[in-house]
Amino acid sequence: MAAGWGAAGSAIGVGIAGEAGAGVMTEDPGKFGLILPLQALPGTQGIYGLLVAFFAILKVGLLGGDPVTVSVAQGFGIFCACLPAAIGEYFSGIAQGKTSAASIQMIAKRPEEMGKAIILPAMVETYAVLSLLMSIILLNGIKV
Amino acid sequence: MPPAEQYGYSVARLRAMSGRLLEESLIQRVLESDDLETAVKVLGETSYVQWLGEQKGTLDFDRVIENELVHGYDEVQKFVPDARLVQICRLPYDFHNVKVLLKSLILAKEGGERRFDLLTPLGNIDRDVLITAMETEEYRLLPFGLHRAVPEALALWEQTKDALVMEKSLDRALFEAMGNLARETNIEAAVQWVRGRIDAENIRNLLRLKRLDIDPSDVGSFLHAGGLISKEKLLSLLPEPVESWGRSLSFSEVGDAFSHVEDSSDLSTLVVRMERLLDEYIFSVLEESKFGAFEPGYVLSFLWKKEMEAKNLRIAMVSVANDTDRSMAKGLLRHV
Numbered sequence: 001m002a003a004g005w006g007a008a009g010s011a012i013g014v015g016i017a018g019e020a021g022a023g024v025m026t027e028d029p030g031k032f033g034l035i036l037p038l039q040a041l042p043g044t045q046g047i048y049g050l051l052v053a054f055f056a057i058l059k060v061g062l063l064g065g066d067p068v069t070v071s072v073a074q075g076f077g078i079f080c081a082c083l084p085a086a087i088g089e090y091f092s093g094i095a096q097g098k099t100s101a102a103s104i105q106m107i108a109k110r111p112e113e114m115g116k117a118i119i120l121p122a123m124v125e126t127y128a129v130l131s132l133l134m135s136i137i138l139l140n141g142i143k144v
Numbered sequence: 145m146p147p148a149e150q151y152g153y154s155v156a157r158l159r160a161m162s163g164r165l166l167e168e169s170l171i172q173r174v175l176e177s178d179d180l181e182t183a184v185k186v187l188g189e190t191s192y193v194q195w196l197g198e199q200k201g202t203l204d205f206d207r208v209i210e211n212e213l214v215h216g217y218d219e220v221q222k223f224v225p226d227a228r229l230v231q232i233c234r235l236p237y238d239f240h241n242v243k244v245l246l247k248s249l250i251l252a253k254e255g256g257e258r259r260f261d262l263l264t265p266l267g268n269i270d271r272d273v274l275i276t277a278m279e280t281e282e283y284r285l286l287p288f289g290l291h292r293a294v295p296e297a298l299a300l301w302e303q304t305k306d307a308l309v310m311e312k313s314l315d316r317a318l319f320e321a322m323g324n325l326a327r328e329t330n331i332e333a334a335v336q337w338v339r340g341r342i343d344a345e346n347i348r349n350l351l352r353l354k355r356l357d358i359d360p361s362d363v364g365s366f367l368h369a370g371g372l373i374s375k376e377k378l379l380s381l382l383p384e385p386v387e388s389w390g391r392s393l394s395f396s397e398v399g400d401a402f403s404h405v406e407d408s409s410d411l412s413t414l415v416v417r418m419e420r421l422l423d424e425y426i427f428s429v430l431e432e433s434k435f436g437a438f439e440p441g442y443v444l445s446f447l448w449k450k451e452m453e454a455k456n457l458r459i460a461m462v463s464v465a466n467d468t469d470r471s472m473a474k475g476l477l478r479h480v
Contacts, residue, residue, distance in 0.1 A: 016149055020437070023156030027163075101152050102437035108160040 002056070002085040002135060006049015009093025013042025013100070020101035024108040034107050034114050038100045041121050045093035048132040052085040055139045068144050081138035088131020096124040150225045151438045157223060158446045164191045166453050171477060175460040175470055180205070183464045187457075205461045209454050214265050216450045220443065229334060229443045231268050232325045233451070235288060238267035238274075239318040242294060243311060245278040250301065289324070293317035312365060319345070319368045333433050333441025340429035342371035343398055344422040346378050351418055354382065355411040372396055386414060401425045420478055423452060427480040452478040 021035040054063075056078055061068040070078070103117035170190065177183035180202040187208065188196060195211040221230040241263050248258040263271045269287065277286055283294045296317070297310045304310075319342050326334040349366045360382050367375045373396055381389050390402030401421035405414065427448055433441025456477045463473035 016152055019149075019153040020156035023153040023158075024160045026157050027160035031160075098149070098437065101156065105156045105159045105437055108156060109163060 001053075001079070002049045002082040002089065003046075003053035004049070005086040006052075006089035006093065007046040009090035010043050010046035010049075011093075013045065013093040013095075013097025014039060016094070016097035017042060017100035017104060020104040024104055028108070031107065031111060034111055034117075035104055038104050038107075038118060038121065041100050041118075041125070042093050042096040044125065045089035045096070045128050048128055049085055049089045052082055052132060052135045052139070055136055056082055059139055059142065059144055070144055074142060074144055077142045078139065081135055081142060083135075084131045084138070085135035088134075089128055092124050092128040092131070096121050096128070099124055149438050151440050151442070154224050155437060155439060155442045158220070158442060161219075162446060162449070165449055166190055166457065168477075168479070171453075171456050171460055172474075174457065175463060175473055175477075177464050180461070180465050183461055192457075203465065205465075206458065209457050209461075210264065210266065213450060213454045217266065217447070220447060224443050226329050226331070226440070228325050228329050229331070229440065230447065231288075232322050232329075232334060232338065233444065233447045234266060234268045235322050235325070236318060237264050238269050238288060238290070239314055240264060241267050241269070241271065241274055242278075242290060242297075243314055245274060246294070246297060246301070246310065246314075247307065249278060250307075288321040289317055290321075293321075315345075316368060319370060323370050329440075331440045333430060333439065334444060336372070337426070337429050337441070337444050339370060339372045340398075340426050342368050343373050343396070344426050346371055346373070346375070347398065348415075348419065348422055350378055350381065351386070351411065351415050354386070355415055373398065386411070397428055398422075398425050400428075416476065420476055423455070423478050424480060427452070449480050452480045 017039040021039050024031055024035060057063050059068075059078060060070055099121040103120050106117045107114055170186065174183045174186050177186060184196065184199075184202055184205065187193070187205075192208055192212050195208040195215075198211065199205065199208055217230055217234055221227050224230060244259060244262045248256075248260070252258050260271075260275065263274075265271060267274070269290075274286075277283060278294070283291045285291070286294065293314055297313045300313050301307070301310045319338075322338045322341070323335075326338040346367045350363065353363050353366060360379070363382060364375065364379060367378055369375060373393065377392075381392055384392065386402070387405055390399045390405060393399035393402060401418065401424070404421065405418075427445070430441050430445040430448070433439040433445050436442065459473050459476050462468075463470060
């Protein structure tokens with residue numbers, strides 16, 4: 001769940017930012033260096049989702065080769081713990097993609113404002129990190 | 145991709161392209177040139193340089209301006225998700241070409257000369273296609289409602305022998321076609337923009353007719369339906385002094401254009417001044433599209449800026465060519 005929705009959010013976000021980046025680079029290929037970090041920003045949600053998925057897998061021992069039998073209640077608990085990451089990463093990925101696209105358009109006209117352009121989509125990252133933290137805290141709280 | 149994000153690429157590319165638009169300072173430099181050669185040299189520093197080679201003498205600057213505008217339209221038409229946005233902007237040129245050809249046909253019947261040189265390449269319909277359709281009277285395949293508008297205009301000419309009646313009918317067909325295209329796009333900004341253009345045209349006509357002191361009962365036929373301001377409201381302005389039009393139109397943004405009018409005793413000067421203010425009003429209709437990253441209206445906004453750039457450049461070049469009062473020309477420049 002967390003890995004899938006996180007990756008989906010990132011894919012859409014990076015795609016939106018990439019479209020804007022391609023538009024600017026058609027006219028000014030020299031801006032590639034400025035556009036790349038802005039396009040990559042929404043990619044972090046996929047990584048956070050993957051991180052939560054690893055925590056969940058570790059919890060049930062799937063990675064160590066010694067799977068733990070979990071009850072329905074524990075399984076439901078793990079599922080619910082992954083939800084903040086799944087929902088948060090998906091929506092923040094898309095939102096960050098849109099903000100990155102707007103920032104890319106900003107540097108198309110004002111490349112000297114790159115610092116400010118990167119801060120705006122980075123603000124969205126806060127909520128992706130909060131979702132990640134909440135999922136990790138909840139997963140840690142589940143006794144298996 | 146949801147429709148709202150379809151324009152991400154286009155808007156980003158247009159924002160990058162807007163860096164190529166001429167800055168006001170450059171237009172000022174053209175305007176302050178001592179002669180046309182110096183003005184053309186200034187143009188050589190811009191994207192217009194690619195068309196300077198096609199110029200037949202320095203007086204042929206209009207070809208340079210026209211080529212750049214055609215290039216701009218063609219380029220944008222290639223990558224916007226809905227080409228109808230560009231077609232709306234080019235439509236007035238199609239109708240201009242139709243008017244030229246109809247008048248040429250009429251003149252030719254009376255032994256006059258055909259003026260194909262007055263045709264512009266800025267329209268959607270290829271000039272040769274249009275000439276063939278008009279010469280062979282094969283209007284059936286003409287797009288944008290021209291298949292109906294042209295025979296109607298010709299029938300009116302046959303009945304009245306009045307070119308103005310014919311032009312009025314074509315103008316009505318033009319705004320109908322622009323409105324239909326805008327509605328087909330399902331883009332609210334496009335619909336509002338066309339309505340804004342109709343307002344501007346109506347007010348322009350109203351001022352000209354007031355200057356000519358035309359019988360108020362005839363004025364209605366010069367106004368077009370479909371604007372943001374109703375025809376009835378506009379007609380009710382006619383007996384009022386122009387100074388008070390701003391107050392009467394304060395419910396609309398066009399009212400702001402009149403806020404600068406303090407003296408309407410010289411209507412000829414006022415009409416020229418209002419031309420500029422109304423062009424700026426048309427741009428202001430798209431104000432909300434200015435900052436959106438995915439706004440389809442930005443396409444129209446960019447194209448209107450390009451149109452205004454061409455208009456400003458033409459004003460500056462004509463002023464230099466005729467060595468007229470530069471401060472007067474400066475007052476005519478559009479600020480969009």
